[in-house]
Amino acid sequence: MPFGCLTLGEKKDYNNPSEVTDKYDLGQIVKSEEFCEIFRAKDKNTLKMFTCKKFLKKDGRKVRKAAKNEILILKMVKHPNILQLVEVYETRKEYFLFLELATGREVFDWILDQGYYSERDTSNVVRQVLEAVAYLHSLNIVHRNLKLENLVYFNRLKHSKIVISDFHLAKLETGLIKDPCGTPEYLAPEVVGRQRYGMPVDCWALGVIMYILLSGNPPFYDETDDDDYENHDKNLFRKILAGDYEFDSPYWDDISESAKGLVTRMMEVDQDQRLTAQEAINHEWISGNAASNKNIKDNVCAQIEKNFAKAKWKKAVRVTTMMKRLRAPEKGADSGTTGPAVATSPAAGEPAPAPADPQAPSDPSAAPAAAAPEGEPAAVTEPPAEMEAVAYDVTPQAAAEVTAPPEEEASSAEAPVESPAPEEVDLLSRCNGEAPTPLQPAAGAGDEQG
Incomplete structure (x- = not known):
């Protein structure tokens, strides 16, 4: 009924x-x-x-x-x-x-609690998510918000399955999608570049997830001061549009060429060249024996502690502000034009993106610049002007969603940035080999989404 x-x-x-x-x-x-x-x-x-x-x-x-x-x-x-x-x-x-009800842990928590963690463990996680995404795509559903916070273990048993949560941004693809949404660090270039987009954005986000799980670092980051959101977002988006990431030493020294090859294929700047979810499942690193069994836990754990314990990417008022403003120009774009107007070269006097340095604490993100919807590729190397203006009036607040929340929700989301959250302390202690603290029931309005 x-x-x-x-x-x-x-x-x-x-x-x-x-x-x-x-x-x-x-x-x-x-x-x-x-x-x-x-x-x-x-x-x-x-x-x-x-x-x-x-x-x-x-x-x-x-x-x-x-x-x-x-x-x-x-x-x-x-x-x-x-x-x-x-x-x-x-x-x-x-x-x-x-x-x-999923009663298990987030993937990060699971990694930090393991005595042994290898590429094969990562391959198992990525395979399960790929199978779910391939299923969604077979139904013409685009998730649009795949990120590590939305991947949880179903229960606390040793061989628990991974489940995807949070479908409030998912969309039936009846044609190419124009409204931008997602979490900035996982956005595909076609979304950043105001292109129309579709299912490839999910595969891009999975490439970002795989990069983080293998190295503990985000593929895209910016060294700008944490509170300088204006320049941080500009630089982050430029790097995404250019596909400016690297397999930096020493973090990737022990990772197989097969794993690097799959990340590269899933993070193709041209969405038409990007692997589909099913093609990624068929890759030797997922379905074969190419994933190494070498223990990479110490290196990955150290970088997770460095980059993600502060949950910088959860300061999402800039996310909601960005997406709200990013949608605004579409009001005049419904009259036949299918692609957004974007800059095709860096502005005069602006430096080229610096090579990625995963040691800096920063946000994970994705990187291909997608082909224009009418078939002509757009060489997008600069974020659109309206996207550059996004972070001018933001404050460091917690919680991460995509469309702008009601004002009363936004004003109540403030959280101090200076002192580490309880989960941050837990991450540090487990990385230092101390016994994990018991997992407390989820509580708090500023935690990760769904």
Whole structure:
């Protein structure tokens, strides 16, 4: 019954709020996201635990649209590496989505707790995500927000599977997509360059994920001062557009040529030359025996500690500001033009991008400059002007989503940057060989998304 009330074109048959509370015990809010609140819910009959996402209709059209989109997408998919939608209720004031509950750790946490970590472990993680992405692409679904924070272990068993979460930005590809969204450090060049885009953006993001898992470093970073968001974003986007990343020594010295080759093919600047998810699955590093079994844990752990413990990429007010402004020029672009106007050469007097140095703490990102939608390749080496202006008025705040949240949410997202978060201290202690602290239940509105 709960699913039936959402069929398009039918007269609404709203659920009574008591139908939700009669079946489920909703605990306290685990975290607040851009469009919804997340609870842990217990089925009163079976005592089984679920994740509940509650969207309030009064919060506006964008919230209602996000809820409907996530419901539409999740009702289409059934795959072992995707968190499954269990039940949906729509009342006159809310949408309630009940999903499987993943109780395992994020991938970073898993790596840090291992005594032995090799390319084969990375290959196993990447293979599972590739299989889920290939399945989504077979249904013409683009996830658009693949990142390490959205990959979690389903449970705490030794051989737990990886699952992808957070589908509120996923989109059915009925043609090339024009609205930019995603997390900056994982954005494909075609998104940065305001090109129309499609499924290749997911493969690019997976290339970024693979790069980080093998080295502990982001492929793209900028040495600009942490608080200089204006220049940081400009330089980050230039590097993404140019595909300016390297397999730096000593971090990549012990990594196989096969692994480097797959990263390179998944991070092709030209989206038409980029491997598809299925082609990547067929690569020898994923499906063959090319992945090395050498222990790379110490090197990777040290770099994770250096680059990601501060969770710099979660300071996302600049993300939401960027995406909001990035969409604005599209208002005049709906009249037949299919490609955005972008600069094709660096501005006079501006230095060329510096070679990547993963030692600097920074953000992970992706790098191919995509072909123009009408078939003519666009040699994009400079981010569009509207993209350069993004970070002028931002402040260091935590949480990372893509479309601009309501003002009251944005103002409440501030978090001090100076003192390390509890999870940062945990990362440092585990990298130094100390016993891992017990994993606490997720709590806090500023944590990673979904």
